[in-house]
Amino acid sequence: MNKTLAICALSAGLLLAGCQSVNTTSGGAVGVERKQHMFSMLSSQEVDQMYAQSYAKTVSEASSKGVLDKTSSDARRVRAIADRLIAQAPNFRPDAAQWKWEVNLIKSDELNASCGPGGKIFVYTGLIDSLQLTDDELAAVMGHEIAHALREHGREAMSKAYGIEMAKQGAGALLGLGQGSLALADAVANYGMTLPNSRGNENEADLIGLELAARAGYNPNAAITLWNKMSKASEGAPPEFLSTHPSSSSRTAALQAAIPKVMPLYEQAKKS
Template sequence: MPLNHLSDGDHLPQACRCHAGRRGFLRALVAGTAATGAGAALAQVNVGGSSGLRKLVPAETLESAATEQYQELLQKAKAQGALAGSSHPQLQRLRGIAQRLIPYASQWNARASQWRWEVNLIGSKEINAFCMPGGKIAFYTGILEKLQLSDDEVAMVMGHEMAHALREHSREQMAKNSATSIGLSLGAQLLGLGDLGNLAARMGTQLLSLRFSRSDESEADLVGLEMAARAGYSPQAAVSLWRKMGEATGDGGIGFLSTHPTGPDRIRELERNIPRVQGLYESARRR
């Protein structure tokens, strides 16, 4: 079932509203989260602690801003005929992979058990995917079609993007940006002395343009790797994915790589950590 692709001159705003057809999907996610013991599982990969700076940005405010931005993104995509319907095979594939990953999210962030997770597919030549604060996931058809991703590789992309949200990298980066660029005025709002509605609007315009640090990228790689392994996806797919990313070229753009640079160091780090999660994958495959 084809989607209209956005032309190179079309630019989506940065965010989207739930559609009624997602109710069954959401019920399945909630049931899956409740049924798993993932919250008590011990992490097999080593990641650092979170920066206390992120506490300057209220999680609820950021998640609300992300929801508004996501709604705008989906609304524009729908208006251009580029938003996949619930029966689209590739969207069903993505949602099926999400159903397997999401039960392992709450061990990395307790708030994730309350998030209203969404997964959508947008027709665009761009190689891109993201997960916004609060569990709002989107894939562009370009990343699936141009890289010919297997289910295991899709799980690695999705796990990586979910990890950015779970580890609150956007919240931390937003706090850093706010502290340096807006100063005392924003600080007053963050402390409850100003208009949080205006603050949320400003946050929303920035979310998808944030660039994560090298340590954030490494952390997302490892957390995503472990989540995917626990869900029964081959850890080796992380290596094949980033090799494909490194080879990605073409006139459709490589937006994903502009914020997720690849290279041999990244692949070597993943290869070093695959043995840590291999047992999780094998155990999941036996279930």
């Protein structure tokens, strides 16, 4: 076995050691059923607590700078949409009903939104203003971000990074590899493991977010118009093979295939 193959084999063994195989959410109508590997020493509660501290600091800093928007019509829109989406989160994981959800709008030109571990949501005004988002489109992007939190993609990424670091250190110690070989191991781990899984996480967030929005009474077709707007706003993005996000065409195709699965949920929500 050559050194590169030895590194890969050792990495796989170390990544599995101390890991739990879990499915953080139910599959839903969209059928997200992938098992996730989480380090048992890195609990959901610990990750939630770490992020809550970071979130509180960011909110405090935004408030002191006068960029925390609590009163505008957009702030009210964001909170109203979030409330409807959050109400549907227990369909994917019942414990989300006990999360300490927070929602804040930040005045910034940044085209971004996020939902961190434990349900801590940020939306940036640039996303709404630059893309002229409808309520349905805003629900699509917020549903996508909430899905990341429900699936604990943050904890999964931390577990993976920890495992890779363990593998690198173990490989270097046991095989006596130089920096050049460890750099190669880095590249193998990065392009062979981290990036494809990250694209997979984005696909999962797309699908779960689509269903969350539909259950909350937002038209799932808005996900298509949302990502078309995002694509036009981010022209010149890196090719899909080296990106953590799916290409616009593959993302749109996956969403279009899933829309018929969630359309009955949307129709039912509109009647209730």
